[in-house]
Every structure is written in structure tokens, then in C-alpha cells.
Amino acid sequence: MSALRRLVLALAAPAAAVGFALVTSSLILLLIGSNPLVAYGDMLEHASKLETLVDILNRATPLYVSGIAVAIAFRMNLFNIGVEGQFLLAFLVAAHAGSLVSLPAALHIAFILVVAMSVGAAYAGAAGVLKVTRGVNEVISTIMLNAIAVSGLVAWLIKEWQAGGSIGTGTTTRVGTAPIDESGLLPDLNGVLELVTRDLRPGKELTGVLVLALVVGVVYHVLVNRTVFGFDLRASGFNPFAARVGGVPPKRMIILAMSISGAVAGLVGMAELMQSGYFPSNPIQGLGYAGIAVALLGRNHPVGIAFGALIFAFLDVSSGVLQFSGAAPREIVVIMQGVIILAAVVAYEMAHRARNREEARSAAAALHEARAEA
Amino acid sequence: MPYAIELTGITKRFPGVVANEQVSLAVEVGEIHAICGENGAGKSTLMKILYGMQPADEGAIRVFDKEVHLGSPTDAIAAGIGMVHQHFMLADQLTVLENVILGAEPTRSAGRIDFARARAHLREVGQAYGLTVDPDDRVETLEVGERQRVEIIKVLFRGARILILDEPTAVLVPQEVEELFRNLRGLKSAGTTIIFIDHKLDEVLEVADTITVLRQGRSVATVKPGDVTAPDLAELMIGSELPTAQTIGVTVTDEVALEVKGLTVVEEDGRVVVDDVSLRVRRGEVLGIAGVEGNGQAELIAAIIGTAAATAGTILFLGEDVTHATVRHRREAGIGYIPHDRHREGLLLQAPLWESAALGHQTRAPFAKGLFVDRAGARERTEWVRREFDVRTPSVEVATHALSGGNQQKLIVGRELAAEPAVLLAAHPTRGIDVGAQAAVWDDMRAARAAGLATLLVSADLDELIGLSDTIAVMMRGRLVAMLDPATLTARELGAHMTGAGVRGDSR
Structure with missing residues (x-):
């Protein structure tokens, strides 16, 4: 063929x-x-604006990372339903830890990323450990861990770590963790964007985490498709019995795959954290579940997932304009x-x-x- | 004599290939009709058509003198045709009675199962055909031969008067085969018509009343067993002489490659599946392990490759203690493995061929460079295996499942031998592949033996065991109970040893 x-x-x-x-x-x-034509027309017209495109990319960034996190586990036939809990917990802990330290920019950012990835990896790894030691299906355990994370740990820790007040020079008040120093934030990409287009409306920022997401996509591709580890991972997904006699240690692979998936999940919240600098008391939810859909739509392929994330982001952003225009x-x-x-x-x-x-x-x-x- | 089944001009095309071409077949009422042919000759396709699993593109089917259209197995069952598949379709946790009525339950009011009536009907069927089973035994406790009997009863219970058996002897030991043949003769005398697919020629000659030979999708001959010999049939099947497993010369050296001492494997439930087994395989030697399936051979192999933990004992590979080494370490050290079930343990069916060819060797050259997959090297090696081991495939990029069973097996054998292991664990290396592929695999194993490979061979094919082995160890209930010299051994004697009937070689 x-x-x-x-x-x-x-x-x-x-x-x-x-x-x-x-x-x-x-x-x-x-x-x-x-009238569907009017509704679609409104959506497309809205999406053709530069500011809306920025919104779509900002939305697609965490969706993409979430999709990659799910895809890593999928390649081994593991269902990491727990990206939601992993990312929220990692987001919160990284926000808190990041606010406690003061470091040079590169180090500060790296520190926050490492904390986020570690928390995500540990939380997802727990589901892996449960599976290999106690035979607990990872679907069940990650759903349970989501509940524990979202309505338990996060709800409790946000109270512990909450610091009110206003940030920056603005007058907006916000409730959430203490703000991270400027050195811990990723610069936005407005400058790059404005090189090829016009100036953005004030207040619009294209997230710098977009670059991070692209790096995650490339690393995912290389890791899964080009390394021996990736071969072991996919072989285990295709046929765990054959992989086992082929020398792949099944228990280690399950824990590793879940941990890596969780580490990537830990980065989902960075799109928001690296821009706003804190974990809000009412964080965005559902990105972890949307990641499952995006990975499914993208066939676990790094480029496919990008398309899936863009389609979902487009639809998410369009819901606002529909409400506004009243077309549907x-x-x-x-x-x-x-x-x-x-x-x-x-x-x-x-x-x-x-x-x-x-x-x-x-x-x-x-x-x-x-x-x-x- | 009236015909139970008449197939005329059956043609079935699959995209790009004709599986059956103008096949005609007439089966008389109450006869045992064998269908012979290599794998891929079209036997299975023909039977699937007859059992309503696939529609024919052309041709007509008449059952008991009535033209029928068989759109599904339900139609076939209604027409009186039943099929016993090669792989049993029984629920282990259920009893014999529950399995037999599954899907055809007699019911009382409100959908309750009428077990009393089912039991009575089962008894009638058993008596009418001389088949005995205990309806209350759980299927998981039954021997292979008994399970097969349950399958046959299941079909008769549904009113079948024509029975199709797909390679029924593949899973049986000689004594069970004889039992099966007795049962088949009993069924025949009760008026049942039997269609019997097989490629073991001596069996066909023994039990069949008529033999139809298929070759490359066509029916090439219909003969009576009295008129032909096994070599005649082989020639009809493959157009050349029957290959044998005979090994020439002794290549055994003094150098011990694999030594197992006092190996014991205890399952989690406390069953001792391998019991104090000691053996040695030298370079250039083939040690055959004979035994009825389920007597610990699979676990012995699993313990040596490392997927089952040794409870006691040691495994020495080229002098190194690998008893507790990881599977990966053992494979990298040079233990090759041909699994008994290529789909389950041998291949990545959804992956391209070259990835299947890398499996088990993915950490080493030419499949890897450091931590990365060497895609070019892997493809090149796969191409080489394809050429040297005659794996017939359009390219090394196609998904592994697209290949026929024989070609998949040649890929596995090639992949393992290409890595030049010091020890090869070969479990049923030619199971379920056609005569041509079987001969190729035997040739490859002989050549590797001559080159100094130490082979531990487990097989249910007794001719293969006797032909290829330098020594045969008989395994029973986890123990090695006899060491035999294949030079002076017949399949029948070996079968007697396997069932514990003793050295005199007569089980009756």
C-alpha cells in the first residue's frame, strides 16, 4: 500500500x-x-479575528499537553483517566512552591516545572503501583484519585495556602495562592506574533507555554517512536505477553508509563500558572477529561493530537460568541x-x-x- | 447412496486471491469424509462456507437433497450441520451440562431454564451416540479429549446430523486420537455424517471412508483409502514427496550450554507444576521434551526463559547462574525462544513486520543503537530474515497479522536464529503450519544444530520429536520420568510413555 x-x-x-x-x-x-448557517458563520467570523486565534491557541496549549499525557498511557493500553486530578494537584503544589522561592528566571521556571512534573508523576505513579502490586485497574484507581485530588487535597490545600489581595499594578482582586515572582513566569509570545501580524489588543497575551507544549510533542514523538524504551512501551501495548517474553519487564513498564503520563499531566496547568502566577481558588476544570477526547481524536499521534486540541479549543472559544450573537x-x-x-x-x-x-x-x-x- | 452434502462449483474469492475455485464435493450419508490439504489450500474457507460463516461467490450447496442458502451458522444448524472448531469454545467455569445447553437452553415458563429436560436430552444424545460424559463435571477439570467430546455432544444436542470437525486430532495424544476415532465410528453407525479436516495422512487413511484432497483452492482428487498410500496422498497435497523430520549425523559436543538442576516451580495456588527437574543440553544437541500437554512443559520453558519464577533449583546458562536473572538479561545473554503460541507470545500483530522481527532483540544491534531504535538496521535485518527464511510478504512494512501462519512462524524462527543464540527454547515450532513451512523450519533447526546450537524442543508432534531430537525426556506431572533414545523409538511407544502406560509400549 x-x-x-x-x-x-x-x-x-x-x-x-x-x-x-x-x-x-x-x-x-x-x-x-x-439557522445553522448563521451560527457557523458567526463562529468562523469570530475565529478569523487575531484575538480569537490567540484565545484558541491559549486554550489549545493545555489541551494538547493533556492529550499527550493521555496518549503516553494509551500507547501501552493504559487508561490514565486521572490527568484531571494529576494536573490540578501539580498546578497547586507548583504554584505554592514557586511562590516560596526566589531564583534567577531560568532556574525558577525550571524549578516550578520540575515540581509540577514530579507531583503529577508521583500521583499517577501511585495508580501504577496499585496496579502492579494489587491488581487494581488503573481506570478505577485514577478516577478515585481524581476525586481525592479535586475535592480532597486541592480543596484543603488551597485553604491552607490561600493568599488574597491584588496582583501587579491592576486593581483586580483575586483569590488564590501567593503570587510567583516575575522570574518564575514565562514571557508571552506577543512579540513573536506581532512580528508577522499586527499589534494585539492590550490585555491579550499568547502564552509562552505554547513553546513548551511543542517541545512536549516532539519529545513524545521521539521517546515513543524512536527509542528502545518507546519500543518496549508500544510492544507492551500491542501484546503484553509477547513483550514480556521479549524481555520487557511488565511491572516496571506500567509504573514508568503511568509516571511519565503523570509528569506530562503535571504540565497542563503551566499554561495558566506561567501566565497568571498563581493558583486561583476556582481553577479551570475538565482539561484532564478533554485530554482523553483530544488524544482519541488525534489517534495518539503528536500532530493528530494538535489538530484535536485546536478543534476542541476552537469549539470552546466559539461557545462564547454564540451566546453573544444569539445565533444558537x-x-x-x-x-x-x-x-x-x-x-x-x-x-x-x-x-x-x-x-x-x-x-x-x-x-x-x-x-x-x-x-x-x- | 443418497448424499448428505453436495457442493457444486463453489468459488470464493478474497481480494487478490482465490481461496476456493470450482470446488465440488459430494459426501454420502453416514460416511466419514476427510478433507486434506496444506494450510492455505482452502479447507477452512470451504468449511466456513458450509457452516454459513462466509457466503460463497459462486456455486450451490445441497443438504440432504435440498438446495439451501446458508447465511449464518444458525442456518447451517437448522439444516442439520454442526461444527466442532479446532479451538474449543467452552466456558471453563461452567459444567458440562451448562456448556452443552448454552445458547440452546430448553426453558420453562418465565424464561427459567428447564434443567431436568436438558439433562434427559443430554443423556439420550450420549446413549444414542455412545458418548459418555458426566453432565455435572466442571469443564476446567476435564482432559483435552473429554472437552472435545463435550464439543461434539454440544453439536449433536442441537440436532446436527452432519458433523464438521476442524483438525480434531491436533490437540490429542495418540491414545486420545484412537478414542476419538472409536467415537467417530460410533457416530457413523448411528447414521451421522462426518466431515473431517486433517493433514496427518496416516490418521486420514485410518479413519476415513472417502478422502478429498484440496490443493491451492481446487479439489484435485477424491480417493478411497484402500487405493492410496500416505506418500500418494502427500504428493496429491503438495505435488512433491512428504518431508521428514529425520536428523542426519550426530553433532553433539561436550560443551554444556544449558544446565538445569533440581528445578521446581510452584504455582500460587500451591500446585507443583515443575518438580525437581534436572537436565543438560550440550552445544549441537537437541533435547526433546515429550509429554501430554499440561504436564509442566510450558512451565519448564517459562522458568528457563524467566517468565515463571523458580521456587527451587538453579538454571545455568553457559556456566552462569541465571536462575534469578531478568528475561531481558537472559535474552541478551543468548537464549532464543520460539513460543508455543505465536500470536500470544511471539508477535506484535498490529505492528509492522520489522517491529515484530525486532521483538526480543530490541536492545541489541542491529535493532538498536544505544538507547535509540535503529530503524534502518532493523529493516535491513528483517529483509535478510525474509530472504534467508523465505518469509513470503509484500514488504517488511505490512502489519504482521496480514501474513499467513506459516510465514509468521518462519519469521519467528528466522528472527531467533538470526540472533545466533547459544540455546534455543523451541515450543511446538511447527504447530499449525503447512507441510512446506514445516519442512523449512525443520531444515533451519537442523542447520542451527549442526552449527552448535543447543536446543530444548517441546512438541506434541511425536514424529517431530523423534525425528529431530538426540535424546527425548518424557515429562509427566512435572517430573522427567524417562530418558529415551529416539533412534529406537516409535511414536506409539513414546505415546505410551507419555500417558504413563509403561515401557512395554502398549496402553491396552
Whole structure:
């Protein structure tokens, strides 16, 4: 099978999923008396503005990191449902730890990142340890750990570490952890963006964590697809029994895969922390769960996940404009996200079968030729 | 004589290949009709068509003189056709009775299962066909032969008058095979028609009334067993003479490559599965392990490769104590492994071929450079294996599952031998592959033996064991109970040893 054909098959599935989601949402919009064309028009027009694009990228950044975190575990057939808890806990602890120290910029940032990754790794690693020592399914344990983290640890620690007041020179008051020194924040990318476009409206910032997210994507690709460790990881995902007799230590791999997944999950909150400098008392939620959807949509592929994150971010950001323009209820974007995921699962399976059939066909043909020659 | 089944002009095309081409087959009522052919000759496809699992592209099927359309196994069962699959489809935790009625439960009011009626019906079926099983035994406690009997009863219970058996002897020892054949003759005298797929020629000649040979999707001959010999049949099947497993010359050296001393493996539930086993394999030697499946052979191999922990005893590899070494260490040190189940332990079915070829060797050249995968090196090595071991595939990039079983097995054998191990653990190296691939694997193993490889061979194929081994150890209930010289041993004698019937070689 040619590389081109492989690519077409790979792209046809997500395209079909998005198309199907468009049709479904259109029907729903028609049913409730909205004009889908007007709604989509509003969404696209809004998204074509530079400021909205910045919003989309800012939103896509943590989604992408979250998707990569989920994907690492997925490659080993582990379901890390716990990115939500891992990232919130890591976010909070890193915010607190970062506010306690004063270091040169590079070190300060590195310190915060290491704390976040360590917390995420430890929290996810716990689920891995439970699995290999006690046989607890990681889906169950990570869901439980989410509950413990979100409504337990985070709710308690935020009270302990809370410091009110205002930040910077602004008059806005906020409630959350004590602010991190300027040295611990990543500079925004407005300068880079403005080189190629126009000046951004004041108050809009393109997050510097975007660069970090891209690095995470590249490291993910190299680690999983180019290293022996990645081979072991994927082999365990394809066939744990074969991997085991192939020398891959199964227990170690489970703990490692969960820990690395958790370490990346720990970075999800950095998009916000490195910009605002504190952990707010009402943090953004759901990024961990959205990461599962994004990884699924992106087929665990670093570029695919980027597309998935952008689509989800676009829909998230669009919900605001729909509410504003009144063209459609904003909840339609949630329906679209759900339908895209459902349709993607179906479409991927169909593409997968088509590819299998084609490969079986070519292998059988090769066998046939060899026979004919004999 | 009326026909139970008449297939005329059956053609089945899969994309790019014709699996069955104008196959015609006539099976008389009450006969045992064997279908022979290599793997890939189209036997399974033909049976799937007959059992309604796949539609034929062309051709007609008549069952008991009525043209039928079989769109699903349900249709086939309704027409009186039942199939016993090679891999048993039984629920281990349920009793024989529960398994038999599963999916065809007689019910009383409100959907309650009528166990009394089921039990009575089961007894009737058992008596009518001379098949005895205890309906209250749990399936997990049954021997392989008994499980097969449950499968047969299951099919008869549903009213089948035509029975398709897919390689029923593959999992049985000789004594169980004879028991099966007695049962089949009993079924025949009760009027059941039997279609029997096999590629062991002596068995076919023994039990069949008529033999149809398939080759490359076509029916090439229909013969009576009295008119042909095994070599004749082999020639019909593959167009050449039957390969043998015979090893030539002695290549055994004095250098011990693998030594196992007092090895004991105790399962978590306290069962002793390997009991004080000691053995030595020298360079250039093949040590065969014979035994009825489930007597500790699998666990012995697992303990040596490192996936099962040794409770006691030591394993020395080239003098090094590897009893507690990791699997990876043992593989890197030079222990090769051909698993008994290639799909479960041998391959990454969803991964490209070259990744499957790297499995077990991924930490070493040519598959790795430092911590990174050497993709070019891995592909090159896979290409080499493909050429040297005749793995038929369009490229090394196709997914592993696309290859036929024989080619997958050749890939595993090639991958292991290419790494030039000092010791090879070969568990059923030719199970379920066709005669051509089998001959190739035997050749490869012989060549490696001549080059100094120490092989520990576990096999259920007694001819293979006798043919390839320099010494045969018989394993029973976890112990090595006899050491035999294959030069003076027949398959029948070996079978007797395996079942504990003693040295005189007669189990009856």
C-alpha cells in the first residue's frame, strides 16, 4: 500500500467525523429553530479575528499537553483517566512552591516545572503501583484519585495556602495562592506574533507555554517512536505477553508509563500558572477529561493530537460568541465535541478495518505470486 | 447412496486471491469424509462456507437433497450441520451440562431454564451416540479429549446430523486420537455424517471412508483409502514427496550450554507444576521434551526463559547462574525462544513486520543503537530474515497479522536464529503450519544444530520429536520420568510413555 493511500485513509476518518458532527449539529439546530448557517458563520467570523486565534491557541496549549499525557498511557493500553486530578494537584503544589522561592528566571521556571512534573508523576505513579502490586485497574484507581485530588487535597490545600489581595499594578482582586515572582513566569509570545501580524489588543497575551507544549510533542514523538524504551512501551501495548517474553519487564513498564503520563499531566496547568502566577481558588476544570477526547481524536499521534486540541479549543472559544450573537445556544458546541468523538471512534475503526483488509490482500497476493513462480 | 452434502462449483474469492475455485464435493450419508490439504489450500474457507460463516461467490450447496442458502451458522444448524472448531469454545467455569445447553437452553415458563429436560436430552444424545460424559463435571477439570467430546455432544444436542470437525486430532495424544476415532465410528453407525479436516495422512487413511484432497483452492482428487498410500496422498497435497523430520549425523559436543538442576516451580495456588527437574543440553544437541500437554512443559520453558519464577533449583546458562536473572538479561545473554503460541507470545500483530522481527532483540544491534531504535538496521535485518527464511510478504512494512501462519512462524524462527543464540527454547515450532513451512523450519533447526546450537524442543508432534531430537525426556506431572533414545523409538511407544502406560509400549 502506498504511503499516499495510507495518508488518505488516516485523514479520511477524522474528516468524516467532523463532517458527521456538522450534519448532526445542523439537524439539531434546525430542530430547535436556529439557522445553522448563521451560527457557523458567526463562529468562523469570530475565529478569523487575531484575538480569537490567540484565545484558541491559549486554550489549545493545555489541551494538547493533556492529550499527550493521555496518549503516553494509551500507547501501552493504559487508561490514565486521572490527568484531571494529576494536573490540578501539580498546578497547586507548583504554584505554592514557586511562590516560596526566589531564583534567577531560568532556574525558577525550571524549578516550578520540575515540581509540577514530579507531583503529577508521583500521583499517577501511585495508580501504577496499585496496579502492579494489587491488581487494581488503573481506570478505577485514577478516577478515585481524581476525586481525592479535586475535592480532597486541592480543596484543603488551597485553604491552607490561600493568599488574597491584588496582583501587579491592576486593581483586580483575586483569590488564590501567593503570587510567583516575575522570574518564575514565562514571557508571552506577543512579540513573536506581532512580528508577522499586527499589534494585539492590550490585555491579550499568547502564552509562552505554547513553546513548551511543542517541545512536549516532539519529545513524545521521539521517546515513543524512536527509542528502545518507546519500543518496549508500544510492544507492551500491542501484546503484553509477547513483550514480556521479549524481555520487557511488565511491572516496571506500567509504573514508568503511568509516571511519565503523570509528569506530562503535571504540565497542563503551566499554561495558566506561567501566565497568571498563581493558583486561583476556582481553577479551570475538565482539561484532564478533554485530554482523553483530544488524544482519541488525534489517534495518539503528536500532530493528530494538535489538530484535536485546536478543534476542541476552537469549539470552546466559539461557545462564547454564540451566546453573544444569539445565533444558537452555546451548548451546541458541547454536543459537537461529543458527536465528533463518537463519530471519530466509529470512523477510525472503519478505516482500521479497511487498512487491515488491504494489507491482508497484498500479503495474500504476494503468497500467490510466490506459489505461481514455484 | 443418497448424499448428505453436495457442493457444486463453489468459488470464493478474497481480494487478490482465490481461496476456493470450482470446488465440488459430494459426501454420502453416514460416511466419514476427510478433507486434506496444506494450510492455505482452502479447507477452512470451504468449511466456513458450509457452516454459513462466509457466503460463497459462486456455486450451490445441497443438504440432504435440498438446495439451501446458508447465511449464518444458525442456518447451517437448522439444516442439520454442526461444527466442532479446532479451538474449543467452552466456558471453563461452567459444567458440562451448562456448556452443552448454552445458547440452546430448553426453558420453562418465565424464561427459567428447564434443567431436568436438558439433562434427559443430554443423556439420550450420549446413549444414542455412545458418548459418555458426566453432565455435572466442571469443564476446567476435564482432559483435552473429554472437552472435545463435550464439543461434539454440544453439536449433536442441537440436532446436527452432519458433523464438521476442524483438525480434531491436533490437540490429542495418540491414545486420545484412537478414542476419538472409536467415537467417530460410533457416530457413523448411528447414521451421522462426518466431515473431517486433517493433514496427518496416516490418521486420514485410518479413519476415513472417502478422502478429498484440496490443493491451492481446487479439489484435485477424491480417493478411497484402500487405493492410496500416505506418500500418494502427500504428493496429491503438495505435488512433491512428504518431508521428514529425520536428523542426519550426530553433532553433539561436550560443551554444556544449558544446565538445569533440581528445578521446581510452584504455582500460587500451591500446585507443583515443575518438580525437581534436572537436565543438560550440550552445544549441537537437541533435547526433546515429550509429554501430554499440561504436564509442566510450558512451565519448564517459562522458568528457563524467566517468565515463571523458580521456587527451587538453579538454571545455568553457559556456566552462569541465571536462575534469578531478568528475561531481558537472559535474552541478551543468548537464549532464543520460539513460543508455543505465536500470536500470544511471539508477535506484535498490529505492528509492522520489522517491529515484530525486532521483538526480543530490541536492545541489541542491529535493532538498536544505544538507547535509540535503529530503524534502518532493523529493516535491513528483517529483509535478510525474509530472504534467508523465505518469509513470503509484500514488504517488511505490512502489519504482521496480514501474513499467513506459516510465514509468521518462519519469521519467528528466522528472527531467533538470526540472533545466533547459544540455546534455543523451541515450543511446538511447527504447530499449525503447512507441510512446506514445516519442512523449512525443520531444515533451519537442523542447520542451527549442526552449527552448535543447543536446543530444548517441546512438541506434541511425536514424529517431530523423534525425528529431530538426540535424546527425548518424557515429562509427566512435572517430573522427567524417562530418558529415551529416539533412534529406537516409535511414536506409539513414546505415546505410551507419555500417558504413563509403561515401557512395554502398549496402553491396552
